[in-house]
Structures are given as structure tokens and as C-alpha cells.
Amino acid sequence: MTITAGSRTQNRFTPIVQVLRDVVARPSGAIGLTLVCLHLILALISPMIVAYDYKATNSSMMLTGPDAAHWLGTDHLGRDVFTRVLLGGREALLVTGVATPIAVTWGGFLGILFGLVGGRIDEVLMRFVDAFLSLPWILKMLVLIVTFGTGVEVLIPTLAFFYGIPVIRIARAATHDVIARDFVSAARARGHGRMTIIWRELLPNVLDTLMVEGAMRWSWMLLAFSSLSFLGFGVSPPTPDWGLMIADARGFMSFAPWGVLGPVIALSSLIIGINLTADALAKALGIDRAQKAPV
Amino acid sequence: MTNTVIDIKDITVGFSGKSGAILPVLRNVDLAVAQGESIGIVGESGSGKSTLALAAMGYLKRGLRLLNGSVSFRGEDMFEQSRPGLEKIRGGELALIPQNSGQSLTPTLRIGAQIIEALRLHSALSPADYQAKAVELLGQVRLPEPETIMARFPHELSGGQQQRAAIAMALAGEPHTLLLDEPTTGLDVTTQAHILELLRDIAQERSMAMVYVSHDLGAIARVCDRVIVMYAGEVVLDGTTRQVLKSPVHPYARGLLASIPRLADQHLPVALDGRPPAPGGAGQGCSFVDRCALAKERCHVERPELSQVDSGELVRCFYSEEAQALSLVGAGGVPVEVKSDAPPALTLGDLSISYHSPGLFDRFLGRQSIHVATVDDIDITVGRGETLGLVGESGSGKSTILKSIAGLLPPADGSIEMAEGEALAPAVENRSPDHLRRVQLIFQNPDDSLNPRHTVAEILAQPLKLYFGLSGAELNTRSAEILDRVRLGVHYLDRLPSQLSGGEKQRVAIARAFAADPEVVLCDEVTSALDVSVQAAVLDLLNALKERQGTTYVFVSHDLAVVKALSDRVAVLYQGRLCEIGPSEQVYATPSHPYSEVLLGAVLEPDPDVAPNLATDDVVESSPPAQGCPFQRRCPRKIGQICDTDTPPWQETTNGHAIRCHHGIDELMRLQAEDGSA
Numbered sequence: 001m002t003i004t005a006g007s008r009t010q011n012r013f014t015p016i017v018q019v020l021r022d023v024v025a026r027p028s029g030a031i032g033l034t035l036v037c038l039h040l041i042l043a044l045i046s047p048m049i050v051a052y053d054y055k056a057t058n059s060s061m062m063l064t065g066p067d068a069a070h071w072l073g074t075d076h077l078g079r080d081v082f083t084r085v086l087l088g089g090r091e092a093l094l095v096t097g098v099a100t101p102i103a104v105t106w107g108g109f110l111g112i113l114f115g116l117v118g119g120r121i122d123e124v125l126m127r128f129v130d131a132f133l134s135l136p137w138i139l140k141m142l143v144l145i146v147t148f149g150t151g152v153e154v155l156i157p158t159l160a161f162f163y164g165i166p167v168i169r170i171a172r173a174a175t176h177d178v179i180a181r182d183f184v185s186a187a188r189a190r191g192h193g194r195m196t197i198i199w200r201e202l203l204p205n206v207l208d209t210l211m212v213e214g215a216m217r218w219s220w221m222l223l224a225f226s227s228l229s230f231l232g233f234g235v236s237p238p239t240p241d242w243g244l245m246i247a248d249a250r251g252f253m254s255f256a257p258w259g260v261l262g263p264v265i266a267l268s269s270l271i272i273g274i275n276l277t278a279d280a281l282a283k284a285l286g287i288d289r290a291q292k293a294p295v
Numbered sequence: 296m297t298n299t300v301i302d303i304k305d306i307t308v309g310f311s312g313k314s315g316a317i318l319p320v321l322r323n324v325d326l327a328v329a330q331g332e333s334i335g336i337v338g339e340s341g342s343g344k345s346t347l348a349l350a351a352m353g354y355l356k357r358g359l360r361l362l363n364g365s366v367s368f369r370g371e372d373m374f375e376q377s378r379p380g381l382e383k384i385r386g387g388e389l390a391l392i393p394q395n396s397g398q399s400l401t402p403t404l405r406i407g408a409q410i411i412e413a414l415r416l417h418s419a420l421s422p423a424d425y426q427a428k429a430v431e432l433l434g435q436v437r438l439p440e441p442e443t444i445m446a447r448f449p450h451e452l453s454g455g456q457q458q459r460a461a462i463a464m465a466l467a468g469e470p471h472t473l474l475l476d477e478p479t480t481g482l483d484v485t486t487q488a489h490i491l492e493l494l495r496d497i498a499q500e501r502s503m504a505m506v507y508v509s510h511d512l513g514a515i516a517r518v519c520d521r522v523i524v525m526y527a528g529e530v531v532l533d534g535t536t537r538q539v540l541k542s543p544v545h546p547y548a549r550g551l552l553a554s555i556p557r558l559a560d561q562h563l564p565v566a567l568d569g570r571p572p573a574p575g576g577a578g579q580g581c582s583f584v585d586r587c588a589l590a591k592e593r594c595h596v597e598r599p600e601l602s603q604v605d606s607g608e609l610v611r612c613f614y615s616e617e618a619q620a621l622s623l624v625g626a627g628g629v630p631v632e633v634k635s636d637a638p639p640a641l642t643l644g645d646l647s648i649s650y651h652s653p654g655l656f657d658r659f660l661g662r663q664s665i666h667v668a669t670v671d672d673i674d675i676t677v678g679r680g681e682t683l684g685l686v687g688e689s690g691s692g693k694s695t696i697l698k699s700i701a702g703l704l705p706p707a708d709g710s711i712e713m714a715e716g717e718a719l720a721p722a723v724e725n726r727s728p729d730h731l732r733r734v735q736l737i738f739q740n741p742d743d744s745l746n747p748r749h750t751v752a753e754i755l756a757q758p759l760k761l762y763f764g765l766s767g768a769e770l771n772t773r774s775a776e777i778l779d780r781v782r783l784g785v786h787y788l789d790r791l792p793s794q795l796s797g798g799e800k801q802r803v804a805i806a807r808a809f810a811a812d813p814e815v816v817l818c819d820e821v822t823s824a825l826d827v828s829v830q831a832a833v834l835d836l837l838n839a840l841k842e843r844q845g846t847t848y849v850f851v852s853h854d855l856a857v858v859k860a861l862s863d864r865v866a867v868l869y870q871g872r873l874c875e876i877g878p879s880e881q882v883y884a885t886p887s888h889p890y891s892e893v894l895l896g897a898v899l900e901p902d903p904d905v906a907p908n909l910a911t912d913d914v915v916e917s918s919p920p921a922q923g924c925p926f927q928r929r930c931p932r933k934i935g936q937i938c939d940t941d942t943p944p945w946q947e948t949t950n951g952h953a954i955r956c957h958h959g960i961d962e963l964m965r966l967q968a969e970d971g972s973a
Contacts, residue, residue, distance in 0.1 A: 182744035188723055189701045190758060190811070191731035200757075204748035 022284035023277065029284070032276025039270045042086060043093045052080040054087050055238040063256040073258040075249060084240035085262040089270065091235045092242065095152055096221040099159040103221075104214040107164035111171025112202050115179060116194060122172075129168055137162060138227065145233050155234065159224065163217050167210070174209040178202055208285040215278035219271045226267055242267045298330040300472050300504045301351050306364030308346060308355060309574070318575030320346050320359060322528045325601075326506075330471065333498055333505035335515035335536065337551075338525035339826040340797075341571060347525065348474050348508045352385055368472070387417040387468040394477040396461035400449040406433075406460050407445030410467055417468030432463040437493060454689075455486035459493070466497070472504040479514055483688040483853065488897040488907045491517045510826065512555060513899030516540055517907075524548045527571045527582040530601060534608030536903050543623075544604055544615040547583045552623050554831040555901055556856040558883055563860050565622070566832030570796050581612070588621060589614050637678030639714065640847040641700070641815050646673040646709035648692070648699050648871075668707060670695050670871035671919075677815075677864075679714065682841065682848040684862030684879060686855055686894070692871035693851045697817045700849065701736040702726055714814065732762040735808035739820035741800035745792040751778070751803050752788040758810040773810075780843075781806040781836060798829035802836065809840060818850045822857055834860055855898050859883055864951075867891045869926050870919035877952030887963045888954040889932045924957070932958060932966055 023029035058078030066073045072081035114122045132140075141162055148154045178184065179202070187201050228234040229243030237244065242263035249259025303326040309319040321343045328334050336344040349355065350366055353373025366373045368389055373381070385391070393399045401409060410429040414420060420428055433441035436459040449457055458478060465473060475494070479487040495518045498505045509515055515522055515536065522539040524532040524547065532545040543549050550567040557564075569586040572578075580595040581587070587594065593613055601611045612618060648670040670692035677683045685693040698704040700711055702723030711719040713733060720726045735758075738744035745754055755774040759765045765773055775785045781802040792800055801821060808816055818837070822830040838861060840846060852858045858865060859879055866876040867890060875888035886892045896908035919925045923939040930938065934957050946960050947953040954960060 182738040182740065183746040185703055186736065186738065186744050186807075187757070189703055189731075189736050190761060191723060191726065191728060192757070192761065200749075201746055204746070 019281070019284055023280045026280040026283060028276040029280025032273045032278075032280060035269050035273025036277055039089060039266075039273065040093070043090050046086040046090065050083040050086055052083045054079065054083050054240050063252055063259070065256070066258055072262045073256065075245075075259050076252060076256075081245075081259055081262045084245060085242070085266050088240040088242045088245055088263055089266060091152075091239060092222055092225045092229075095155050095159065096218055096225055099156045099163065100214055100218045100221055102156070102160035103162075103164035103217055104167055104210055105164075106160075107167025108171040108206070108210045108213075109198075110164075111168040111173075112175045112198050112206060114168065115172040115175025116198060116202065126169070126172070129165055132165055133169075137224070141224070141228070142231075142233065145228070150233055150236065155225070155228070159221050163221050163224075167213055167217065170213050171206060171210060174206045175202055178205045212278055212282045212285065215274060215281060219274040219278070222267070222271055222274070299327050300330055300369055301326065301328040301506065302367045303327070303347070303351060304365050304367075306350060306366060307362040308343075308350060308359050309362050310358045310360065312575060316575065317360075317362065318573075319362070320528050320574050321350070323364070324528075324530055326351070326523065326530075328472070328504045328506060330504050331498075331502040332521065333495075333507060333519045335519035335522040336506065336508045336525060337510065337512060337515055337522060339510060339551075339571065339828065341527075342525040343528040344508045344510075344525045345476055348476055348506055349391075351474060351506060352389060352391060353381055354385075383417075386413065386465075388470055389472045389474065390465035390468060390470040391474045391476065392458075392461055392465050392478045394480055396457040396478075397449060397454060399461060400457060400464075402449055404448075405445065406447050406449065406452070410445075410460075410464050413464045413467035429463075429467075432466055433460070435466065435497070436460070436463045437489075438463070453486075454482050455490060458482065458486075458490055462490075462493070462497070470503065472506070473498065475505065475507045475509075477509050477511075478507075480509070480511065484855065484899075485688065485893060485897040485909075487514065488517075488899060488909055491899070492909065494518055511899070512540060512552065512901035516901050516903045516905075517899060524551070527577055528574065529582055529611060530609070531583065531611045532608060533601070533610075534606075538606065538608050540901050540903060542619060544606070544608055544610050544618055545612050546587050546589050546614075546618045546621060549618055549621045549623055550586070550588075551828060552901060553621075554828040556831070556834070556854075556860040557900060558856050558859055558895070558898060560856075560860065563835055563838055564827075564831040566835055567828035568832070570798070570829075583612075589617050637680055639676045639712075640679040640681070641677040641714075641849070642710075642712040642716075643673050643675045643696070643700070644710040644712065646696065646699065646711065647671045647707050648695055648704060649707045650695075650704075668871065670699075673709070673873060675866060675873075675876065677847055677849060679814075679847055680841070680845045681864060682850055682862045684858035684865040685849065685851045685868060686853070686858050686865060687868035688853065688894070690870070691868040693868055694819050695871070696868075697736065697819050697849060697851055700815075700817055701734060702731075703736075728762065732758075732811045733814045734817065735811050735813040735815070736817045737801075737804055737808050737819065737821050740824040741792070741797065741804045742824070744804050745800055747792055749791070750788065751783075751790050751792075751795075754792075754803060754807055755788075755810050758807060762811050777806045777810050780809065780840065796829075797825050798832060801825060801829075801833055805833070805836065805840070809844070809846075812844075813846065815847045815849065818848055820852050821850075823852065823854070830857070837861060855883075855895060867894065872919065872925040873955060874926065875952075875954040878950050881950060881952050885964065887952075887960045888926075888956055889930045889958075889963070890926045891954075892963075892967065893929070893931065924955075932963065934958065 024033060056079065058074070061074050061078040062076055064070065064074045070080050070082065072085060075081055114125055141158060144158050145154060184197065184201050187197050225234055226243035229241045230247045232247070235241035235244055245263040246260055249256070253260050303324060305323050305325055306321055307319055307323055308321040309317045312318045324347055326347065336347060338344045346356070346359065353366060353376060355361060361374055368384060407429055410432060411425045414425050414428055429445060430441045433444050438444050438456060438459050444460070452460060479490050482490065491514055497503070505518070507515065507519055519536050522534065522536050523530050524539060524545065526547050532539060532543060532548045539548060540552065543552065553565045554567050555564060567586060572582055580597060581599050584590045584594045591614070599611045599613050601609050603609055604615055647668045649668040673696060675683065685696065687693050695704065699706045702719070702721070705721035713719060713730065719730055752774055755777060756770055759770055759773055774788060778785060778787055783799065783802055795803065822833050825833060834857065837848070841848060848861070850858060850861055862879045864877065865879040865882050867874045867882070867888060869890045874890045875882060875886070882891065883895065886895045899907055920927055923941060924930070924943045927933060927938045937957050943955045943957045945953050945955055948960050956963065
């Protein structure tokens with residue numbers, strides 16, 4: 001009998017294919033995943049399929065209603081809303097898509113470490129986390145953005161930093177559940193180092209929680225990004241972005257609601273999709289997401 | 296039967312498996328219980344015994360469905376009942392006492408309020424009388440100072456007291472029938488014996504019918520008139536307690552009895568190999584065929600019916616006459632003998648352990664810790680190749696001592712030395728790799744001690760990589776070798792713990808400990824989470840490993856018979872202090888210390904003719920007294936003032952048998968003999 005390295009490690013984490021199958025088997029998972037995939041595909045291919053130039057203004061076609069040529073009408077500069085809605089999620093998905101894994105990774109690592117070390121250090125550091133979380137996020141974020149400027153290279157680290165902090169708390173709580181179990185004591189009694197215990201004993205058992213947490217963080221981060229754009233601190237015009245589009249069109253909402261409705265539907269469907277997927281994922285992995293994180 | 300209360304007819308209960316097929320948990324079970332009768336249902340985990348008992352209430356766990364048959368209680372069909380009808384019967388005429396009362400009592404309500412609630416729902420009393428009735432009920436279950444207990448919250452009571460309160464609650468509705476689902480599992484031996492006596496008296500006084508579910512044949516022997524043995528969802532034997540426990544006519548029942556370690560046995564119990572079929576896994580033949588010593592051609596192809604034999608029992612076996620030839624008592628391996636002059640492998644010198652360290656606030660104020668040490672004054676030397684048993688009730692500090700030896704809980708004071716006086720560092724972080732390797736710990740519950748995300752190969756690779764730096768082919772060969780030593784095949788290497796049975800998991804845990812090639816192995820209740828038939832196999836394995844490698848064991852268990860089976864020497868602990876230590880033959884045959892006497896007297900044998908000897912009340916103490924003898928408050932042979940103030944001296948006899956008591960050993964033996972004759 002031969003044992004290959006592959007066959008030994010494949011089981012350490014819940015096999016991804018099996019989890020996906022479980023997610024899709026639930027109605028919420030099937031709907032949610034469809035929505036998320038649709039958005040991801042559109043974000044990839046939209047530049048190739050859009051019919052109009054997103055920045056081409058037309059002064060004779062301002063705020064016209066939906067018709068066969070312009071499915072969602074035009075905005076106050078005569079630009080095609082449908083084109084801009086299709087393209088408007090690209091920036092958001094790029095920034096949050098990069099920032100989310102970073103947030104979950106560093107927050108997760110620190111959370112597991114704090115949970116393992118415990119004692120007074122953990123106690124003191126967690127009070128800092130609490131203090132930090134007690135401030136409104138938008139204020140903290142605006143301070144950083146105003147200091148360092150907008151742009152992707154500032155937004156990604158900013159979002160990754162702010163959204164990693166609540167992950168510390170989640171990972172620490174999950175670690176506390178695992179740490180009470182005898183296999184961790186067994187590893188300590190054998191004399192394994194702290195890093196080995198984190199990597200081999202704790203991480204595989206905390207990872208499920210972190211995955212679900214990551215999905216939730218992603219949807220919150222999308223909302224935060226759109227809010228920043230709405231306030232004018234995210235994407236700069238004329239680049240199409242949902243938050244920015246809502247901000248631009250909200251003045252004409254009473255007589256040209258399509259300008260707001262388009263991006264709102266796009267943004268909500270993505271966030272609902274992510275939330276439904278996260279829900280189904282939590283159920284598939286057997287984690288009860290009863291307690292939602294603050295922020 | 297004239298006065299049948301519960302009448303279960305031919306019920307089959309099952310659930311839908313993943314493939315959509317219906318998998319039965321109970322198959323064609325009949326059960327009739329008459330007024331005043333107490334019936335025991337025994338079987339291993341998964342045999343369907345709890346499902347059967349709950350079905351008698353018209354209740355099935357989520358996912359289970361009644362596929363066939365009927366359940367009637369006093370002539371009314373329980374599965375046809377309306378919800379209000381069921382609510383009236385349940386808790387009223389038919390009461391359930393669950394396994395873990397600590398969890399079934401509402402934590403935020405006082406005991407009194409909970410009993411009064413039961414009275415309000417199920418009694419005809421006027422509200423003015425509730426208080427008095429509740430006090431009366433608590434008195435009936437022999438709780439001291441019922442008025443005080445009324446005002447307590449569940450967490451302020453001990454496990455035994457919680458169980459008593461639950462019984463009082465069940466009695467509030469004046470039930471005719473009691474269903475008991477493992478009511479004493481998890482309680483200390485002395486507490487268990489007292490609760491069983493209480494249940495027996497209550498059932499007799501009120502002429503109640505009782506259905507008592509347990510895996511513990513000792514408990515069944517105390518309270519039941521009739522016993523039903525369940526196997527893989529079927530009744531395989533149904534007879535009087537005496538018939539079933541003394542001369543069972545079914546091979547499974549005989550195997551089960553032989554696998555129970557007993558105090559009188561010189562041999563290890565015999566393991567019942569294999570495991571029961573999973574639901575739906577039984578073939579067309581007898582469900583026990585794969586584990587049966589008598590299995591013949593016919594057993595594989597034809598399912599035996601439950602039929603009556605000449606002596607009156609109902610049995611599901613074609614060859615029940617032959618079954619009577621199977622041995623009933625432990626005739627397993629002989630425990631390895633060890634010379635008493637073996638060089639020391641582990642020495643505990645004046646070990647003292649405290650869970651309470653002074654808090655930040657106390658230190659700030661310069662206060663000293665006022666807590667009495669959890670474990671104190673432990674002085675034991677274990678010889679090489681010897682097995683030292685540590686026994687005591689919960690809270691006696693036996694597991695704490697093991698954790699300390701393993702370095703997980705550094706002692707407050709005292710020393711731990713290996714062979715040739717090499718001192719072990721108190722904390723695991725400061726120990727050398729060699730010291731770490733030489734002491735290994737095996738935990739109680741393998742579900743908890745094996746990482747669910749690691750395969751068996753990864754689990755075994757951890758010590759092999761860490762201590763021996765093995766890798767590649769060498770690692771694989773060695774892993775396979777070790778697996779073989781715990782009697783598991785190489786094909787187990789790729790499995791995850793969830794794909795193993797309880798016994799297999801514990802073997803993997805044992806294999807992991809032995810992979811380090813240790814000198815001292817600390818066993819913390821290693822068989823407590825296992826079924827008896829599996830327990831016997833694990834004991835046998837530990838004995839074989841000791842024979843082969845000359846390992847020294849420190850074996851902790853609350854089960855005195857299990858400790859007896861394996862130990863050369865035994866140490867009795869009470870409240871973290873040693874009471875008695877000596878060769879196990881001697882301690883078990885003539886327990887001299889009053890506590891050892893109480894403890895051994897409470898052990899239940901699976902024999903209706905052996906009654907436990909209950910000396911004192913089962914008062915539970917939460918902390919040791921500040922001075923004097925730790926057993927002063929419960930001791931039946933207390934001398935007086937001296938026991939409260941002076942730490943008792945060691946009284947020694949030959950063979951290293953010693954007790955800690957103000958009485959001499961001879962004096963105690965004389966007192967015991969007087970009691971015996973009186």
C-alpha cells in the first residue's frame with residue numbers, strides 16, 4: 001500500500017466540491033450563487049458587450065426614458081444608463097475582491113493567535129479591538145482617505161484593514177471553541193510549537209467559520225465601497241460606478257427614476273446574492289450564523 | 296397480563312437514509328409493561344433502547360418515523376393522541392426522568408418554582424397547597440433541608456441532587472409509570488447506588504410501572520424485575536432479571552456479561568469482537584451473526600423469530616441451548632505480573648496542585664490566596680512496568696494529577712521525577728524533547744482527542760515526525776507497524792476519525808501515544824466513553840502493549856472494576872488527598888480506609904443477588920476542609936475532634952499497603968468485622 005502526499009492532505013479541509021454541491025442543493029444557495037456568478041461574468045465580459053461608450057455624452061438626449069435603443073434610458077449628460085450599470089460593478093468587485101481575502105487572512109491569523117495565547121495580552125489587545133469597533137466606520141475610513149487620497153491603491157489597504165478587525169474577534173471566538181478540545185491539549189503535551197498548533201490543529205477547524213465570515217465581509221465591504229463612491233471618495237468620474245451613479249441621479253429621481261433604479265437593482269442583487277450564498281454556505285458547513293458581527 | 300400499562304405492539308421505527316431507502320432503528324419490537332412491574336432495557340449505544348423508551352411516550356426524535364405497529368398507554372394509542380391529550384399524559388400519568396438532569400432543569404428558575412409548575416400542570420391540588428406539596432416531594436426523594444433546596448437554582452446543586460430534584464418533579468404528577476433514560480449515568484458510584492435505592496423504594500411504595508433504560512447491567516440488577524436485551528434494533532432476549540443476568544440463553548447477552556469487568560475477577564474481561572450492523576445494515580439472517588461464536592449456515596440466511604424457551608424466556612436465536620455453554624465470566628488475558636522491586640519509573644514527590652492563582656486585583660492589594668489546594672501532598676512512586684490505578688469520585692483530583700504529570704497544569708509545589716531521579720520541568724514548554732517523548736497521555740474521549748480534520752496517517756505522523764524525524768517511506772512503514780500493534784489494518788491510514796467506530800478511534804489515540812515509544816503512559820478514563828464490549832478490547836490491548844514494551848501506566852478511572860482489571864497497585868483519592876495505597880489485590884479484598892470501604896461498598900455488580908453496602912449518605916463536598924482529615928464530614932468511623940483538626944498519619948502494613956487514618960489498619964478491620972456480624 002502506498003500513500004501519496006496528495007491523498008493524505010486532501011481531507012484536511014472539507015472538500016470544496018462537496019461543499020459547493022451542498023450549497024447549490026439549497027434554494028438560497030442556488031439563487032445566491034447564480035446571482036453572484038452572473039455579476040462576476042458580467043464584470044468580466046461587459047466591456048466587450050456594451051453597445052455604447054460609457055463616457056459619450058449627448059446633450060440632445062438628456063434624461064430620456066427607457067426605450068428600445070436605451071433600455072434603461074439616459075442620465076443627465078445623455079449617457080446610456082444600461083451601459084453604465086453593466087460596467088458600474090467592475091471597480092467595486094475588483095477592490096473588494098482583493099481586499100476581502102486580505103482582511104480575512106490577517107484578521108483570522110491574529111484572532112487565532114490571540115485565542116491561543118490568551119491571558120492578559122489577549123485581554124488587553126481585545127479591548128483595543130473593542131474600542132476601535134466602537135467608532136463609526138465611515139469616520140475612521142474618511143480620515144484615512146482624506147489623508148492618503150482616493151484611488152485603488154489606498155482603498156484596498158484601507159478596506160482590508162478596517163474589515164479585518166472584526167474578523168479578529170470572530171476568529172478568536174471560534175478558536176476558543178476549538179482550543180478547549182483535547183486534541184489541542186494532546187498537541188501541547190507532545191511538545192509542538194505554537195505555529196504548528198495554529199496551522200495543523202486550529203486552522204483546519206476554524207477555516208469553515210472564516211469562509212462564511214469572508215463571504216459576509218465581502219457584502220459589507222461592497223456596501224462600504226459604494227457608500228464611499230456615493231460620498232465622492234471612491235471612484236472618480238467619469239468611470240461608471242453604482243454608488244456614484246446613484247449620487248448623480250438622485251436629484252432627478254422624481255421624474256427620471258431609471259437613473260437610480262438601475263444601479264440600485266444591480267447593487268442589491270449582488271449583495272442579496274452574496275448573503276444568500278453565505279447563508280447556504282454556513283448551513284452546508286454546519287455553522288450556525290446566529291450571531292452577526294458588528295460593523 | 297392483567298393490568299398492562301404500556302403496550303407496544305410490533306413497532307418498526309426508521310429514518311430515510313441518504314439514498315432514500317428507509318433504514319430501521321427499531322424492528323418489530325413488542326413490549327408490555329404491567330402495573331407495578333419494572334423492566335430494564337439494555338443494549339449498547341445504537342441498539343435502539345432509548346428510541347424504544349421514548350416511543351412509549353408517543354415521541355420520536357426528529358427524522359424518525361413510525362413505520363409499523365402501535366403504542367398504547369392504558370388503552371389509548373399514543374401516536375393517535377391529540378396534542379392536549381399527550382400533554383395531559385406526559386408528565387402526569389407517564390413521567391420521564393432523563394439522563395442528564397443538570398441539563399433538563401431550567402437554569403434560570405429555582406427548584407421550587409419548577410416543581411410547583413409541574414404541580415400546577417399535573418395535579419388537582421389548590422394553589423395554596425403547592426408549596427407544602429413541593430417540600431414534601433423533595434423530602435420524599437431524600438434531599439436534606441427541602442425548604443432550602445426549594446430556593447436554590449439548579450447549578451447550586453450537585454449532580455446527584457439535581458437528579459433527585461428531577462425525580463421529585465416527575466413524581467409531582469402522581470405518575471403510574473416512570474420512564475428512566477440512563478438516570479444514573481455520569482454520577483459517582485456512591486451517588487448512583489443511593490439514587491437506585493431511592494427509585495426502587497419509590498416504585499415499590501407506589502406500585503408504579505418502571506421502564507429503565509441503561510447500558511449498565513449493575514444498575515439494572517438493582518431495580519428491575521424483568522430485562523429486555525436489545526441488539527441492532529431488535530429484542531434478542533426477554534426474561535426475568537435473574538434469568539438474563541445469571542444464565543442468559545442468547546449468545547449476545549452472554550458476550551455482554553463476559554465483557555464486564557468485575558471486582559472478583561482474576562482475569563481481564565473478554566472482548567466481544569466486531570460491531571453491530573448500522574441501521575439497515577443487517578442482512579437477511581440474524582443481526583448478531585457476524586459476532587456470534589455459534590453462527591452456523593442457517594443463521595446467515597434466516598432471521599430467527601423471538602420464541603419462548605422451556606425456562607420461560609423469549610429469545611431470538613436458533614441455538615439458544617448451545618449458547619448456555621458459552622463462558623459468562625472473564626476468561627480473557629491474564630494481567631501482566633510485575634515484580635514489586637522494579638526500579639522507579641515515575642516519582643511524584645509531595646505534589647500539590649491548585650487551580651486558583653491569585654488574581655490581578657488580589658495581588659495589587661497584596662492579598663494571599665486563601666484557597667485550599669485542589670490536590671495536595673501526593674507522594675507516589677511507580678515502578679517500571681507497573682500499572683498504578685488512581686480511583687476516586689469526580690472532583691477527587693485524579694485527572695488533575697495526570698495533567699500535571701503531562702505538564703499541562705504545572706503543580707504549585709512538589710516534584711515529578713522520571714527514572715533515575717531525572718526531574719521533569721513543571722511546564723510542558725520547558726521540557727526537553729526526550730522528556731516529552733517518554734511521557735504520553737491518552738484522553739477519555741477520542742472524539743475530542745483526535746482532530747476531526749486529520750486522517751489516521753496524519754495523526755500518527757505527528758509524534759513520529761516530532762520525536763524521530765521520520766519522513767517518506769520510513770514514516771509509512773512505521774505508521775503501518777504501529778497500527779498493526781493496536782490491531783488495525785493499514786487501510787485505516789486514509790480514514791478520518793468520523794469514519795471510525797468509538798473503539799477504533801480510541802485505538803488510534805492509543806497508537807498515537809505508543810508511536811512515541813514512551814516509558815510512562817497516562818490513561819485518563821480511557822474506556823469511559825466506550826461500550827462495555829469495546830472497553831474489554833481496549834483493556835486487553837493496553838495489557839498486551841504493556842507486556843510487549845514494559846510500559847508503565849498510570850491508569851485513572853471512576854470505574855473501580857476497570858481499574859482492578861489492569862492495575863498492580865491502586866491509590867484511592869478523596870478531595871485531592873491520598874487515602875489508601877497498596878497492591879490492588881489487597882486493597883480490593885480488604886479496603887481498610889473508611890472511604891475505600893464506602894467506595895467499594897457502593898459498586899454495583901451485574902448480579903441480582905449482590906446488594907451494595909451503603910454506609911453513609913451521598914453528601915457531596917465541593918472543596919476539601921481546611922484542616923484535618925479530608926474525609927471528616929462523611930466518615931462513618933469518625934473518632935472525634937482529632938479528625939477535624941489533625942492531618943491523619945500514614946498507617947502502614949506489609950507489601951507497601953498504607954492508609955491515612957487516625958485509626959490503625961487492624962482497628963479498622965476489627966470495626967468492619969463487627970459491622971458485618973451485627
